Amino acid sequence: MLRQLHSLPGLICALLVALLGITGAALSLDPALDRLGTSVPAGVSVGDMAGRVALHNPGVEQIQRTPSGSLIVYYSTDQGSRAVRVDPASGKAIAPFVPSAFSRWVRQLHRSLLVDTPGRVAVGIAALATLVLCISGVLLLVKRVGGWRQVSGPLHGSRSQRWHARVGRAAVCGLLLSALTGTYMSAATFGYIADGMQAEPDFPATTSGAPPLPASRLPALMAADLADLRELVFPIPGDLSAVYTLRTAQGDAYVDQSSGALLSYRAHSGMRDAYELVYQLHTGEGLWWLGPVLGLCALGAPWLAVTGAIVWWRRRSAKPRIAGNSAAQAAEAVILVGSENNSTWGFARVLHDALRQAGQRVHTAPMNQFSPPYSAASRLFLLTATYGDGGAPASASQFLDLLPPIPANPAMQFAVLGFGDRQFPAFCQFATEVDAAMRAHGWQAMLGLATIDRQSSQEFARWGKAIGARLGVELTLEHVPAHPRTFSLRLDERIDYGVQEQEPTVVLRFGAGPAHAPVGLFARLFRLSRLPRFEAGDLVGVIAPGTPTPRFYSLASGAADGHLEICVRKQPGGICSTYLHGLRPGDCIYAFIQPNPQFRPASGKTPxxxxxxxxxxxxxxxxxxxxxxxxxxxxxxxxxxxxxxxxxxxxxxxxxxxxxxxxxxxxxxxxxxxxxxxxxxxxxxxxxxxxxxxxxxxxxxxxxxxxxxxxxxxxxxxxxxxxxxxxxxxxxxxxxxxx
Missing domain, CATH: 3.40.50.80 (Nucleotide-binding domain of ferredoxin-NADP reductase (FNR) module)
Structure with missing residues (x-):
């Protein structure tokens, strides 16, 4: 359920979330750029500043202070309206203020997709979807790595899965904050949440009507701190009934232009303060340092959209396609599969085909479709992974509840095969629980619990031989999991040990292929640049000629060492080890890297x-x-x-x-x-x-x-x-x- 909750919003809103991430990242730079060169002198009142501005800018109509501190003055001349940035210390114009047309366009695209109300609705839905994605993504990661304590530890899975989790882990806090505040603002836009903006002070019925005084002599303006100013609107020249409109961080007021008295005032409500805080946290305006942080996190949104779609597609492509799947009640052998990411289904398919070739009718299904009695079956195979910190994978979440108190078919024997990673404390724990539950309910075990570490094809083949021996048939299980594209390696050096004991071991050091690469310093640099990224402790998969299944070897070097190094003992009958021992300097092989981040020393000074x-x-x-x-x-x-x-x-x-x-x-x-x-x-x-x-x-x-x-x-x-x-x-x- 949790995975569906994460996948569906992501697939539906992927493009929109990516667009909002890109436009949000672009807008995040504005507060920091606005902040550059801006400083507000301490102890300056609004009245002082208004007086200085009026002196240098006749015809001033309005002063605005941006959240980052810039002062923008709007005034009228014979040639029309003008806007300038002014120096807070002197009130003199610094430069004309010309809002960026590009920034305005990006902001409209970010807020409404350039289509007003329908676009704002879509953006609100996308913000809510991002919120759901962030929360469900964190919970999925916690389950996947085995608990909150392991969230910052090494990640496993395919390259797309690892990069999706890495970027998500780095960006989730910023994305969660942006999604939460964006959802709040969208709800306020459509009136689902009050924003407090409607609470205006009462307009004064009368004013003193006396001749106006300079702004620098008006008590209400002199009492207001410039650091709190949001906006000051000047009265219309010549209209003695007009007033100053003063908006500050604390509240809004009307000020008499003659006496400087506060004619009416309304403090901001808690709802207004909450909305303005949310606005700051979403845009970074007023918190200029937050903007770039949110922008970097927002750039993760398109990456997550792409990698998430890739992970979904590969998981969908890995879904079971079982040929010749017999009906459950007609099958002689039943295979039930517990899988989270569908990788276990590949092994089940190989077992299914091998049993069919041995002449048996086979039914294969998810463990959640367990439906005894299987009247014609004498063998039940349970192939299951373990999810997160010992939990059941998605397709087996209901299996233990479906298990009847006593076997419906007492003659049926079972075998459990668990898949996992030994680096995790709960290695194959769910498989262990299934095996124990089957025994406790009186089922007959064909074999003891067997486990497969990191989808080892070799361990699976050995298990198949044991199963074949019990069935009295030759059962060859060759599973070839999908692997990355191979690259060429050229053997540069070999160091042989144990030859005189007829038990040879060799250290092989490879550079980047091909075999005809030039020699010398340039060649070494050229090879270094062509080696893929890897570290000591990672695995290299080598595919010997004529064999479809790779053999994995632990790496004794990192890419920074300039070569790829492995240590190989020649195994009796070992096809790949014999192949590697037969290599001579200059020969080429094809291989791929399988990261193994969970096997390397943790950083720090501990022993x-x-x-x-x-x-x-x-x-x-x-x-x-x-x-x-x-x-x-x-x-x-x-x-x-x-x-x-x-x-x-x-x-x-x-x-x-x-x-x-x-x-x-x-x-x-x-x-x-x-x-x-x-x-x-x-x-x-x-x-x-x-x-x-x-x-x-x-x-x-x-x-x-x-x-x-x-x-x-x-x-x-x-x-x-x-x-x-x-x-x-x-x-x-x-x-x-x-x-």
């Missing part, structure tokens, strides 16, 4: 504890390389044999020498009295507890088995100080990149 094994050292070495501030950084790393595969040894020694690395603790498993990295942690338990107590953060990279052992060791180490890995994870001080 950073890096833990890895094998090729997991790659991004950790990149973090150390970028530690130019020499903040405390500790590395615990496990390898096999220091004589053959001490990865990055020269670099690490150098980093120790220049203090980018504070301490290095290694563990080698294939030497006498060999040990593993988790043992090194236990041996150094006192230091670990001290670093964590000092606010330290932990980053772990390597195999999932190693990471599990590290978590177990850390839990034991932290128990004496009443902490755990989960405690650190909840505070974003524990991050993993495992494979």
């Amino acid at each position: 950073v504890i890096l833990i890895g094994a094998g090729t997991g050292i790659g991004p950790l070495a990149g973090f150390i390389r970028n530690n130019t501030g020499r903040h405390p950084m500790y590395l615990y790393w496990g390898g096999r044999d220091p004589a053959s595969d001490f990865l990055y040894e020269p670099e690490l020694r150098h980093y120790l020498a220049d203090r980018r690395l504070t301490q290095l603790r290694t563990a080698f498993s294939r030497v006498a009295n060999g040990t593993r990295v988790q043992t090194r942690l236990v041996d150094d338990a006192d230091n670990m507890r001290r670093l964590i107590t000092d606010g330290g953060q932990v980053l772990v990279c390597g195999s999932s088995a190693m990471a599990a052992s590290v978590r177990q060791a850390l839990d034991a180490i932290l128990a004496p100080i009443d902490m755990s890995v989960q405690t650190l994870r909840n505070s974003r001080r524990y991050r993993e990149d495992v494979f």
Whole structure:
């Protein structure tokens, strides 16, 4: 419901909101420009200023003070009416006042779309829609990242989703203020809210009728401070019954031109003051510094409109298109899907097609369409993501309520596959709840709960093999998620380890392709300019020739280093690792970047504890390389044999020498009295507890088995100080990149 509340107003009013953002940004500069060179001398009265202006500008009819402090004088001459800016200190003219025709046109476009009342109605609706978009957008972001504490943290999703959220996060306060005040002003324009402007002072029935005195001798004008002036209208020359009209920040009055007495006065009501405050907050007039801030935020509106439309279109394009979908009661296998952004449907479609090829009738539907009994089915597959801080995704929000107390078909077996991101504390929590609820209601489990981290095609394929083994069929699940456009990389350097042990690992350093690029300094600059943006800890997707599925590797460098670096171990039967190990300097590959902002050290001076094994050292070495501030950084790393595969040894020694690395603790498993990295942690338990107590953060990279052992060791180490890995994870001080 919340997503629909955000999407519908955005789609309907996208162009109008974008237009208002652009025109609002243009208008936001006016108060600041008006403020330039403007100053109001302290202690000057309206009477003093009126006297000076009348002396230098005979025929003066009106003085206006803009919210930014400029004084505009309107007067008549034989050639017609004139308007000038005047110096507040002397009353002398500074320059003719000529309102910008362009600014007037932009203001009319912003307020009424140049079509008066119908345009004002449309603008009011757009302001209300923007208000709804801001509020719903914030709530969606909070749910997506897992709570208010994580709102300022790393974002995930597609590039369009990340940029939509980043810009929205930066601009939401300004847009929310503009939308709220704009909605208020529109409501006041059409009389739904009183603005207090109708409360005028009573016009005096009589005046003294005596000859007029100079403005500088009139008590009521002398008592009014120039800083409070809004407008002073002079009486008609020669008309002894005419009066001064004085408008100030506090109220409006009529002043006798002969005696200077206050003939009538009406203070502004609270409603009038509220409207004027809203007007200031919306336009920045009188708050000149606010205008540019609101303008920058307003420029986010067209960006949000474009990226929002892209996100919507991609989500719509990803909606299920299931071929050969059997009726629910006729199916032998049922697949139910829980998805928020439709990405889980791609995996469900692959499973659906594989089961059909195995000769089964398959029914696939959202989890909210759970409708037992499935009389002909013997297998129920539940593929679900987790939304935000452990919640149900949109297409599964009603599933637990639909679950009957006992299975309608006792012979049916189920399997739950969860999708999520291990960097979030509530990793696959909803899938865990579904699996537990199914068991509690008496359903038979075909397999234990399985999880997929960051839509891993490899993990999905392994799960498919396990399912196929239970079904007694060959089940090959090859899901190829959409990925960005690839770019060319040319291998510049390779460093080989472990060749003599027949377990080779290689560090590959790529520059920008193509292979025939020129050499020398110009080439290095040329390549640097062509590398995409990335940081150590991001992922590079490599597509080996003849395979549709990319293999992801953690980056050991950032684009600023001038090269793209990965560390790859040759896996038995590994198509992509074998392909990469076969490269020679000058060869080209095609790849793409997948940002991984949740796996990198948080900024600050707190200690950073890096833990890895094998090729997991790659991004950790990149973090150390970028530690130019020499903040405390500790590395615990496990390898096999220091004589053959001490990865990055020269670099690490150098980093120790220049203090980018504070301490290095290694563990080698294939030497006498060999040990593993988790043992090194236990041996150094006192230091670990001290670093964590000092606010330290932990980053772990390597195999999932190693990471599990590290978590177990850390839990034991932290128990004496009443902490755990989960405690650190909840505070974003524990991050993993495992494979």
